[in-house]
Amino acid sequence: MSNQAASVLAADFGAGSGRVVRGSLDGRRLTLHEVHRFPNEPVQLRDELYWDFLRLFYELKQGIRKGTEGMSGRIKSIAVDTWGVDYGLIDHAGRLRGNPRHYRDARHAKSMNDVLEIVSEQELYAMSGVLPQQINTIFQLFGDLQDSKIKAQDSTMDPDADTRALFLPDLFNYYLSGEQACEYTIASTSGLLHSGEVKWNEPLMSRLGLPASLFPRLVHSGTVLGHLSDDLVRELYIAPMKVVSVGSHDTASALAAIPATESNYAFISCGTWSLMGVERDSPVLSEQALELGFTNEGTVNGKVRTLKNRSGLWLLQECKRQWERENRVHSHEELIQLAASAEAHQSVVSPGDDVFMVPGDMPKRIRQYCERTFQTVPETAGAIVRCILESLALEFRQTLDELEQITGIRPPVIHMVGGGVRNRMLCQFTANATGVPLIAGPVEASSAGNCLLQYVALGEVGGLSEIRDIVSASFDTEIYTPQDAECWQEAYGKYRKFNRLEQHQQ
Numbered sequence: 001m002s003n004q005a006a007s008v009l010a011a012d013f014g015a016g017s018g019r020v021v022r023g024s025l026d027g028r029r030l031t032l033h034e035v036h037r038f039p040n041e042p043v044q045l046r047d048e049l050y051w052d053f054l055r056l057f058y059e060l061k062q063g064i065r066k067g068t069e070g071m072s073g074r075i076k077s078i079a080v081d082t083w084g085v086d087y088g089l090i091d092h093a094g095r096l097r098g099n100p101r102h103y104r105d106a107r108h109a110k111s112m113n114d115v116l117e118i119v120s121e122q123e124l125y126a127m128s129g130v131l132p133q134q135i136n137t138i139f140q141l142f143g144d145l146q147d148s149k150i151k152a153q154d155s156t157m158d159p160d161a162d163t164r165a166l167f168l169p170d171l172f173n174y175y176l177s178g179e180q181a182c183e184y185t186i187a188s189t190s191g192l193l194h195s196g197e198v199k200w201n202e203p204l205m206s207r208l209g210l211p212a213s214l215f216p217r218l219v220h221s222g223t224v225l226g227h228l229s230d231d232l233v234r235e236l237y238i239a240p241m242k243v244v245s246v247g248s249h250d251t252a253s254a255l256a257a258i259p260a261t262e263s264n265y266a267f268i269s270c271g272t273w274s275l276m277g278v279e280r281d282s283p284v285l286s287e288q289a290l291e292l293g294f295t296n297e298g299t300v301n302g303k304v305r306t307l308k309n310r311s312g313l314w315l316l317q318e319c320k321r322q323w324e325r326e327n328r329v330h331s332h333e334e335l336i337q338l339a340a341s342a343e344a345h346q347s348v349v350s351p352g353d354d355v356f357m358v359p360g361d362m363p364k365r366i367r368q369y370c371e372r373t374f375q376t377v378p379e380t381a382g383a384i385v386r387c388i389l390e391s392l393a394l395e396f397r398q399t400l401d402e403l404e405q406i407t408g409i410r411p412p413v414i415h416m417v418g419g420g421v422r423n424r425m426l427c428q429f430t431a432n433a434t435g436v437p438l439i440a441g442p443v444e445a446s447s448a449g450n451c452l453l454q455y456v457a458l459g460e461v462g463g464l465s466e467i468r469d470i471v472s473a474s475f476d477t478e479i480y481t482p483q484d485a486e487c488w489q490e491a492y493g494k495y496r497k498f499n500r501l502e503q504h505q506q
Contacts, residue, residue, distance in 0.1 A: 002308035006076040008458075009035075009061050009067045010450035013168070014419075015210045016040060017271040018056065018233035020063025021444065023451030024077070025460065030451060032444055042102045042359075048131040049102040051168075055089060057175060065236050077226070077454045079246040079448055080255045081170040084189030084297075085137045088171040089149060094178075097149065100168065103135040104358055111143035112136075115325045119207060120313060121291065127204050129195035129283040129296035130188075133441040137190035140167060144210055152209040165214050167228055169248035177226040187218060187253035188298035195296065195399040196283045204220035221247045221300040227228035246453035247300040251275050253449035255463060256300045257344045257442060258415045259472035265304075266400060268430070269445070270420025271403035272314050274392070275305025276399045278411060286501060289406045300453060301464050306407070308399050313420055318362035323381060330381060336425050338382030339389060341407070345491045346383065347375040348391045361459075373498040374406070392404035393429035394495040397488075400434050417445035426479075426492045431480040432488045441477035448475065 007024045020036040023089045038059040043054070044048050044405050068075050089097040101107070116124075121132045130136060144150045151162055162175040165175055167186040174180055184198050192210075194201045219225070223245045227321040247253035250267045258267060260344055269275045282295035284306045296304050316335070321419045323330060330338070351358075355365055363384050368403075370387070378384045396414075404410040405469070413436055418428055421440040431438040442448055448471055461470065 001088060006074050006458075007071060008451050008454040009075055009174070010447045010454070011063060011066060011078065011080040011254075012042060012444075012447045012450060013056065013080070014250065015083045015100040017221070018059060020060065020067055021447040021448070021451070022067045023454075025451075025455055027181070028176060028470055028473050029446060032447055032451070035067040038062075043143050047106060049105040050099040051086065051102055053096065053099050053168075053171070057172065058198050058417070060172060061232070061236060064232075066239065068236070075239070076242050076458060077224075077244045078176065079244040079382070079450050079454050079467055080169045080176075081246060081248050081250040081407065081450050082168040082186075084186060084249050084251070085135050087137060087140070087167045089144065090164050090171075090174070092347040095172070097163065101140060101170075103140075106358070107143050108134040110273060111146070112139040113140055114146070115142050115464065119204070122193065122224055122287075123145070125206075125290045126285055127195060127201055128191045129285060129304075131293055131295035131309075132191070134237060137167075138192050138208070141192075141214070145209060149214055150214065151211065154311075156419060162213065162324055164216060166216070167248065170245075172245055174233065175247060176228055179198060179225040179243070181223070181225055181245060182215050182217070183219055183221060183223070183245040183248040183301060184302070185298045186248040187215070187251055188296075189356070192407060193342070195285060198298075198302065203323060205482045208377070210343060215391045219245050219251065221245065222453055224457050242458075244454045245459045246457075249297070250446040251305070252298065252300050253447075253453065254417050254445035255279065255305060255449070256467055256472045257445040258417060259269075259271040259442075259451035259468055259475070259477060260415055264409055268396065268415045268416040270416055270418045270422070270426075272312050272317065274312035274420065275307050275394060276310055276356035276398075277305050278403060278407065278409075280304045280306050280407075284406050286406060292402045292406065293327040294402070294406060300449075306403075309352075310395055310399065311334050311392070313357065313423070315351055315356055315362055315366070316385065318359060319366075319381075319384060319388070322361050322363055330424075335381065335385045336388055336423065338380070339425060340382075342378075342380065342382035342386040343495070345390065345487065347378050347387045347408060348394060348491070348495045348498055350390070351391050351395055377496060378452060387403070389423070389426050389429055390491065391495065392426060393433035394492055396430050397433040397492055398436075398495070400436070412436060416440045417442060427478070427480045428483070431482045433492065435482050435485060435488075438479065438480040439477050442471065444477035460492045
């Protein structure tokens with residue numbers, strides 16, 4: 001690695017907000033400077049839910065413009081990471097065929113049922129390693145096929161059959177550089193790769209009638225796709241820069257930035273969703289792993305992350321939005337203070353329950369859940385927030401127990417990265433509930449991983465181990481040790497009891 005490298009831009013799109021960050025590497029220290037932040041809110045159109053891709057691309061361009069100001073051509077590259085599963089369709093001329101659907105769109109439930117009449121859950125899991133969930137790309141694409149947005153595989157003589165599907169980071173990359181490619185880590189969320197391989201599962205696609213030409217070539221993280229298009233260079237009045245495909249799934253870039261020194265650790269990438277799991281050389285495809293809801297996705301070094309998608313901060317975000325609609329405006333800090341004043345261990349919910357899946361009046365749903373399960377009903381904002389955070393921590397405990405069941409190893413430490421790290425109450429609750437130390441940080445792990453993977457592509461950093469050394473030298477972490485073991489063990493028993501009761505009533 002050279003002593004000093006040029007700066008890069010990382011565009012990190014989360015399901016609730018996006019940001020463009022300028023990363024600069026000086027020796028063995030990475031510094032991040034946020035140049036642009038913007039909301040990312042879905043758009044409801046009648047009974048359909050979409051992402052506003054045009055607005056997001058506009059915000060990306062603003063981030064590029066701001067990130068290059070005063071840099072005199074010293075920005076060498078840009079890379080994009082986003083959440084998983086969602087995609088956009090482009091026609092044979094490269095034109096966008098409408099805004100991408102949101103993974104929470106109601107259509108996907110029917111599409112999932114239709115696919116499972118053709119291929120069973122067990123077959124899908126064995127073939128792809130991905131847990132069948134209605135958000136998965138495979139079910140979304142089958143819905144597009146049924147709606148005739150995609151031509152079936154026997155329609156290859158029709159020009160419209162040249163429709164391509166690009167995952168959202170790949171779609172951004174296409175409109176930045178003109179190059180069509182699908183990066184491995186984002187493609188691994190789709191359910192359409194061969195399990196544990198960097199290879200499209202064409203037999204599975206054929207059974208569903210999806211054309212083999214639907215996706216472009218697969219590339220690895222750290223691939224230089226090309227350069228910013230001449231049109232964008234002229235529009236933004238900037239110098240040319242490379243466009244790099246990094247760990248395009250934000251979780252993959254975030255995990256690359258875990259400053260781990262020990263082996264067999266568990267990770268939690270905590271944001272709107274919380275993804276909890278372990279890194280492995282090969283996928284876990286057992287019947288027990290399927291029953292417990294674990295999925296297998298790719299890492300930036302071609303390995304596998306066996307993980308479970310958990311609800312994350314979605315419930316808290318939706319409660320905050322509902323209270324704002326009711327003119328009860330609280331900052332996140334105020335909500336945590338209210339929760340700290342509320343009585344502990346009064347009620348719990350299952351954060352991943354289907355009733356909490358779609359946007360809406362989340363405080364009401366939480367109260368109704370507690371009423372159905374004969375618990376104390378949380379009435380105040382503080383009681384509801386405490387219920388959410390304790391429930392999330394107990395859900396992490398359950399996931400840690402399940403990881404031990406399917407792998408035979410109980411991770412001795414948890415690394416938490418992402419926005420959830422800012423919630424110190426959740427961090428402490430998680431250490432308490434799981435009974436193992438939790439190392440929190442960095443907060444901007446996905447942006448840090450994104451930047452450092454660009455430096456790998458540029459030849460300035462050697463690889464994953466060097467990335468983690470740089471992260472460790474660049475960002476502070478905080479260690480949370482378990483407390484109040486007896487109280488949290490009792491709370492865990494209560495959590496399991498009430499969740500079984502809710503499942504029985506459904």
